[in-house]
Amino acid sequence: MSRRRGRTGGEVRGPNSALTEFLRGQGISANEIRARHLERQEQRLAMEALGARGEEQGVEAENREEDLENEVRARAEAEKRRNRKRKRGESDSDDEDDEDFVDTEGGGAGGAGGPGRLRSRRRRQTDRNEEELALDGVDNCAQCKCRFTVTVYTTQTADGKVLCRKCSASSKEKKSADAAQLAVRRQRKKLAEALLDGKDLLTIPSLQDQCIATVVKYIDDVEALGDIGAINLQKISRIMTRNRRLTPVILKLFLDPLSRDIELWDCSSLTHDSLQSIASFCPHLEKLVLGMCGQLKNENLLYYATNLPNLKSIYLDGPFLINKETWITFFEAVGPRLEEFHVRSTHRIDEEVIANLVINCPNLTHLTFHRLSNIKGNTAIHLIADLAHLEHLELSYLGDDYSQAGTGPPPVRPVTVEEEVGRDMDETPEVQVQPVAEDPVDVVAVGDPDAEDLTVVTDDAIVAILNKVGSQLKTLILDGCSALTDRTITAGIRPCCGELTTLSLTLLDQITDEAVADLFTDWTINPGLVKVSFRRCIGLGDSAIEALVDHSRDTLVDLDLNSLQFVTSRGLSALKGTPNLTTIDLGFVRSTDDRIVEALDRSCPHLARVEVYGAPKVTAACRITPGRKLIGRQSDTI
């Protein structure tokens, strides 16, 4: 009824629904949909008829080919006729049509262009992909070569071939299997990332952390953070730094006039104007941390000195625009109120600057000199002994040797054949992230008389410093002072450092196993060390480790034994007896194996992180308590 009315355009129509009107406007007509449906029905019937006949007569291979061809031709013929009828406005469906279709199967002729017409008829409604398909035609499946009817739902391969229903279902399965595999891979990658970041995926992050994550995500829309507490502020600031998004606009969120300390670990995107604004917004600052502050200018530092009357502690990493005169003026301006001075990575600090620091700031308790390449001799280091209140001393990677980090040749040391083989084994792609890679490596020319003069940190200097201030020192970091020998330990650390809790001697390759063992044997003036790094002190062996554990058994929390090649399972077994051990680095200690790691896991209740890069005997079979991090296994590939 409505069907008839709709088909002929000129008729007077009754009231239509909005939907009908809309569909008409879009060129969608119920008749066409119906026609398509009927077509499909016809085809199905034809196929059934074919199938039935096949069963009845038995399968005759040569005839079937021909029959199918005829079938197609006949179907096209029927189609053509129907189209013609439609044009005439006749009823487009009756049983006769179907019968006609079946009957003509024997001798249909001509009919060329049927599918072509079909295609043109459908083109209006189908999208471009489907246009390619010879819809409602019969085609061979690209995979199983069977004959089947092409419909709108037929899937196409990448090269335009069609797949039958069965094959497309199996290809879908394959696709979903691929997707599942991809998801697994992604999950594994996520886990590996979390492992390296020290995060725990099994525990649910606290609501605070979730809120902070949301705040960070929308940080550009935040007008003011408000009174969220110093710790939250610090957390957000650290995340912004880690994402390297600390811009002048975002910096303003962290500047609270009442705050007493501020830490900005990445100032590389801050202009000198915004660095200046720190001091104008927060006049009560006592502690200031500026990491990567390459844009800090002379006038900024002087502004801090004059406008921050309470400044006690300053940490500057990479302030290479600050010249010598400015440093000296700064020390004169802050004078005795400066208690902590940490400076890293600049070539503008020389011996004169250090001398001025020592003279002008006698109340220093914390002092860090890290990677200062312009210090040429050891006279300035001797002066540090005059800082009577010193508690924290770091002198690491000083002098010209370390000016080009990471570009020096590898350390020269005798390598046995077994080691060489072992190393080749380890240099598989899995061990790409080698923590030692960041450490600068340089040849220490001990016997060279010219180099002797340039050595910045010498045994004499350290022994002199420790003899004056060693008794109150809590932290001593002498990383990369490769000129130091056993004398530093026997004449400096052992007799003087009774309060020491943190000791780091990274890369001191001249110190021997015996000296370190002697240091810890009956070291009664010191109640125990908390954090110890013997990273790449390649002379050390089992005796040193056993003596250390014997001495600091109850206090040891953090231990770095990276690259101690002579340590065997005997020394490592001694580590079992340390109840407070939390973090341990056993990277490139080749004798580390599953048994050792599992023993540590069992006996250290606070253990949180074990690094085993380059320890090939730690295998996938190593079982560690869930939640604890075992990082760097070769088997942990992403």
Place this chain on the structure above:
Amino acid sequence: MEEILEPEQSEFVTLISSDGFRFVLPRKAAMISGTLNGMLSASAFTEAQYGRVHLGNISGELLEKICEYLCFNLKYKDRANVPEFEIAPEMALELLVAADFLDSKYLEFCVSLIPVFGSLI
């Protein structure tokens, strides 16, 4: 006068927001919050006796989200593939302050930082 329930008898507790909304949730879920745990465990407090906590500084909207989180935490604890917990950006900062109040785990956080940053500064 309401009947006084022994804390271990009642399986559910009621949290009441500043604007009077009541949220009834499993005791186990409420115990995830350090502050609520303290209030509900000490039997001397009326909160513990009645199993009801008035949170005068938290609005109903925030408390709803907090209850959602507590139940979320209870459900997905020690399970892999935890879905993301959605927080509307406009409430994130207020929620942060409320979460701070309810969960005083910062002591742990600070202690955990000592080995990491102790040597740095």
